[in-house]
Amino acid sequence: MARILDGKAIAKQVKDELRQRVSQLRETGLVPKLVVVLVGDDAASASYVRSKSRAAQDVGIDAEVIQMPANIAEDELIRALERLNEDNTVHAVLVQLPLPAHLDTDRILMHVHPAKDVDGFHPVNIGRYATGTPLLWPCTTAGILEILERSEIPIAGRTAVIVGRSRIVGWPTAQLLLAHNATVIQCHRQTVNLREYTRQADILVAAAGQPSLIGPDDVKVGATVIDVGINRVGGHLVGDVDFAAVEEKAGAITPVPGGVGPLTVAMLMKNTVHLAEIHQREKEGFR
Numbered sequence: 001m002a003r004i005l006d007g008k009a010i011a012k013q014v015k016d017e018l019r020q021r022v023s024q025l026r027e028t029g030l031v032p033k034l035v036v037v038l039v040g041d042d043a044a045s046a047s048y049v050r051s052k053s054r055a056a057q058d059v060g061i062d063a064e065v066i067q068m069p070a071n072i073a074e075d076e077l078i079r080a081l082e083r084l085n086e087d088n089t090v091h092a093v094l095v096q097l098p099l100p101a102h103l104d105t106d107r108i109l110m111h112v113h114p115a116k117d118v119d120g121f122h123p124v125n126i127g128r129y130a131t132g133t134p135l136l137w138p139c140t141t142a143g144i145l146e147i148l149e150r151s152e153i154p155i156a157g158r159t160a161v162i163v164g165r166s167r168i169v170g171w172p173t174a175q176l177l178l179a180h181n182a183t184v185i186q187c188h189r190q191t192v193n194l195r196e197y198t199r200q201a202d203i204l205v206a207a208a209g210q211p212s213l214i215g216p217d218d219v220k221v222g223a224t225v226i227d228v229g230i231n232r233v234g235g236h237l238v239g240d241v242d243f244a245a246v247e248e249k250a251g252a253i254t255p256v257p258g259g260v261g262p263l264t265v266a267m268l269m270k271n272t273v274h275l276a277e278i279h280q281r282e283k284e285g286f287r
């Protein structure tokens with residue numbers, strides 16, 4: 001029976017620490033501010049954005065949600081982002097994904113200033129972590145590290161297998177684990193005989209968005225299994241891992257819900273505070 005890695009409890013620890021840090025910053029007159037740009041009226045996106053606002057309020061971060069119509073023109077959205085870039089009270093900007101299909105996501109993400117790019121999706125920030133000088137890590141990836149470290153699961157020298165290569169999760173997570181000296185295998189849609197790789201994993205990260213992708217025959221006895229999937233099946237939430245069966249074999253496992261998801265939100269708050277502190281330091285440097 002695996003140890004269940006309680007993401008909700010770890011996220012609470014992270015937020016408790018942040019609340020302290022934010023209250024100290026507020027005493028110096030700095031109020032960290034996050035702006036979430038939400039385009040359209042997708043119900044799942046709206047629900048994520050609500051939990052982000054709630055977390056911000058919980059730790060003392062000022063959060064504003066800018067809601068835009070689904071049919072907004074690309075240039076108008078870009079102009080709105082540029083205004084946020086120029087607004088000195090705003091430290092962090094997040095464009096909620098996915099965007100409506102008529103919008104060019106890559107082009108839009110380039111218009112979030114790298115110093116305010118709380119998701120770490122701007123090419124400059126991808127370049128920074130790819131070259132070993134990260135400004136920050138994308139929230140879900142940062143959350144995975146937080147779970148591993150606070151659960152005292154060693155990374156260096158271990159074999160980490162990541163299933164998925166998205167910009168949001170799979171690719172940055174591979175880079176992070178590599179930076180922490182894991183031996184990294186990155187699998188994806190065209191991987192032939194996936195099981196041959198996942199069975200080697202000491203740390204298995206499932207980030208493919210496919211229910212029941214990982215079953216008990218896909219994991220090594222004692223492995224740590226991190227389930228990043230969020231799939232709505234028959235009105236409830238499941239990950240990419242067949243939890244009940246894999247739990248018998250793994251050494252440690254994150255549930256869905258209550259695993260990585262809560263950390264993603266907590267790390268968004270941590271990244272926001274980090275960007276606010278850098279902003280403050282640079283302002284002082286130029287005095």
Ligand SMILES: Nc1nc(=O)c2c([nH]1)NC[C@@H]1CN(c3ccc(C(=O)N[C@@H](CCC(=O)O)C(=O)O)cc3)C=[N+]21
Pocket residue numbers: 047048051094095096097098119139140230237256257258259260261262264265
């Ligand atoms: N620019 C951008 N940055 C993101 O970080 C981003 C995004 N767009 N678009 C959507 C995905 C998804 N995402 C989640 C956040 C919290 C939970 C979460 O808190 N999940 C809870 C349950 C939530 C529920 O019950 O629906 C859990 O797993 O326990 C899940 C998923 C952030 N994303």
